[in-house]
Amino acid sequence: MTQRDLIERLPKAELHLHIEGSFEPELMMQLAARNRIDLRFKTLDEAKAAYDFSNLQEFLDLYYEGMQLLRTEEDFHDLTWAYLQRAAADNVRHVEMFFDPQAHTARGVPFGVVTEGILAALKRGEKELGVTSYLILSFLRHLSEEDGFALLKESEGWHDKFVGVGLDSSEMGHPPLKFERLYKRCRDMGFKLCMHAGEEGPPQYVREALIDIGVDRIDHGNRSMEDPALIQILKDTQTPLTNCPLSNLSLCVIKDLKDSPVKAQLEAGLMVTVNSDDPAYFGGYIGRNYEKTAEALGLSDAQIVTLARNSFTASFLPEAAKAKHSAAVDAAAG
Ligand code: HPA
Ligand code: ZN
Numbered sequence: 001m002t003q004r005d006l007i008e009r010l011p012k013a014e015l016h017l018h019i020e021g022s023f024e025p026e027l028m029m030q031l032a033a034r035n036r037i038d039l040r041f042k043t044l045d046e047a048k049a050a051y052d053f054s055n056l057q058e059f060l061d062l063y064y065e066g067m068q069l070l071r072t073e074e075d076f077h078d079l080t081w082a083y084l085q086r087a088a089a090d091n092v093r094h095v096e097m098f099f100d101p102q103a104h105t106a107r108g109v110p111f112g113v114v115t116e117g118i119l120a121a122l123k124r125g126e127k128e129l130g131v132t133s134y135l136i137l138s139f140l141r142h143l144s145e146e147d148g149f150a151l152l153k154e155s156e157g158w159h160d161k162f163v164g165v166g167l168d169s170s171e172m173g174h175p176p177l178k179f180e181r182l183y184k185r186c187r188d189m190g191f192k193l194c195m196h197a198g199e200e201g202p203p204q205y206v207r208e209a210l211i212d213i214g215v216d217r218i219d220h221g222n223r224s225m226e227d228p229a230l231i232q233i234l235k236d237t238q239t240p241l242t243n244c245p246l247s248n249l250s251l252c253v254i255k256d257l258k259d260s261p262v263k264a265q266l267e268a269g270l271m272v273t274v275n276s277d278d279p280a281y282f283g284g285y286i287g288r289n290y291e292k293t294a295e296a297l298g299l300s301d302a303q304i305v306t307l308a309r310n311s312f313t314a315s316f317l318p319e320a321a322k323a324k325h326s327a328a329v330d331a332a333a334g
Contacts, residue, residue: 001334006301007290009332011325013094013311014087014275014286016219016242018138018168019118020100021278022083023066031069031078040065051281056200056251057170059281067103076117084125084133086279090287093131093325094315097122098138098166098194102151111154119161134163134316136194139182141167141174148182163316164192166219171201176208176215183213192216192316194242199253203227210239217242217314222253225261231268240271240314245293246284247277257296266303273311305333 001009025047032039041047053059070076080097087095097118104114115135122133137155139148155162165186167179176183176195183193193213198206199220206224209215210233221241224230234241243262248254265272274293279285284292294304312325 003294003299003301003304004291006304006333007287007294008091010305010308011091011093011312011328011332012286012290012308013096013273013315013317013325014092015096015217015240015273015311015314016098016244016275016277017083017095018063018098018100018278019080019083020067020070020103021063021282022086022280023070023079024082024280027079027082028066028069031071031075035069035071035075037069039069051250053250054252059251059278060169063278063281064103067100068107070104070114071109073113073117073120076114077121080118080121081124083279084121084129084131086285088125088129088131090285092286093328094133094312094317094321095131096134096136096163096315098136098168100138100140100168101155102140102143102147105151105154111151111158115155115158115161132317132321135161136164136166136192137162138166138168139179140169141178141196142170145179145182148179149185152182152185159189162191164194164216166194166196168196168219171196171199171205175201175205176213180213183215187214194219196220198223199248199251203230206230210234210237215239216316220244220248220253222248222261225264231270234271235269238271240273240310241265242273242275242314244275244277244282244289245296246279246282246289250282257292260293260297262293262307263297263299263303266299266306271310271314272307273314274307301333305329308333 125131193215195209196219197209
């Protein structure tokens with residue numbers, strides 16, 4: 001079996017995916033026509049040519065611009081449904097999906113429109129594709145902690161629909177401790193806690209997320225590798241890291257896929273996973289992330305299987321479901 005076949009056959013969970021980052025130019029063009037909105041880009045090629053970033057902020061500017069096209073419940077359904085079909089084709093069996101409500105409510109799209117559209121597609125994904133899903137409410141860290149509390153209040157009617165909360169957007173200058181009270185409240189409410197940290201920010205940000213806030217999962221976490229004592233804590237606690245190799249490459253977090261920390265993290269015994277982040281912008285869904293990473297780093301078959309197994313272990317699924325998926329990983333590995 002080639003590694004490509006192995007990757008295709010392995011059941012996988014995707015744990016770091018921003019649904020707004022799966023907005024493909026083709027769907028953008030369709031929604032621009034449906035909602036009668038003028039697009040800055042007139043052709044698909046023009047739109048794709050804009051996808052050349054040198055840092056996180058340059059990506060975020062385009063990411064928020066693209067979202068202007070999402071207006072109706074149907075739009076959010078179509079976006080989510082398109083992602084689920086692609087994920088299912090890559091043998092993703094479970095997804096834990098971020099969405100950024102503040103990016104939509106700030107431009108007048110009601111929270112319920114966004115959430116109900118996404119939820120309708122997730123329900124359909126489970127029924128028609130057999131892909132299970134959890135939704136993660138993400139706070140924008142360039143906004144204030146008060147804005148985060150306001151979102152928590154606004155979303156009250158839907159709290160049973162979210163497994164947890166996340167923190168994304170511009171990392172530098174917006175450390176985890178800016179959101180200490182908000183995260184304490186979310187913890188007390190029973191939400192799982194995720195946080196982007198160490199994508200561009202220093203190891204200190206990962207320490208704050210892990211030690212001061214007590215998150216359940218670190219999104220990205222690349223720069224942890226600069227801090228040996230932090231690596232030891234990540235190993236001892238088996239705190240999952242949701243790495244996104246093609247995102248790291250696109251946003252110049254790494255210069256070359258050969259510099260991806262995934263292999264070193266596997267060899268250090270960390271609970272690392274491979275994910276796509278914003279697949280429409282970064283050149284690939286989860287299968288391509290596994291393939292390109294395995295190729296660049298020369299991962300062994302056993303290491304690829306470990307990544308698939310980790311994806312379920314690191315999920316928020318109940319233990320019984322994790323065990324069932326892990327058995328399916330072993331069966332596919334042969
Ligand atoms: N980092 C921070 N914010 C984001 C990202 C990311 O990788 N993707 C979407 N919002
Ligand atoms: Zn992300």
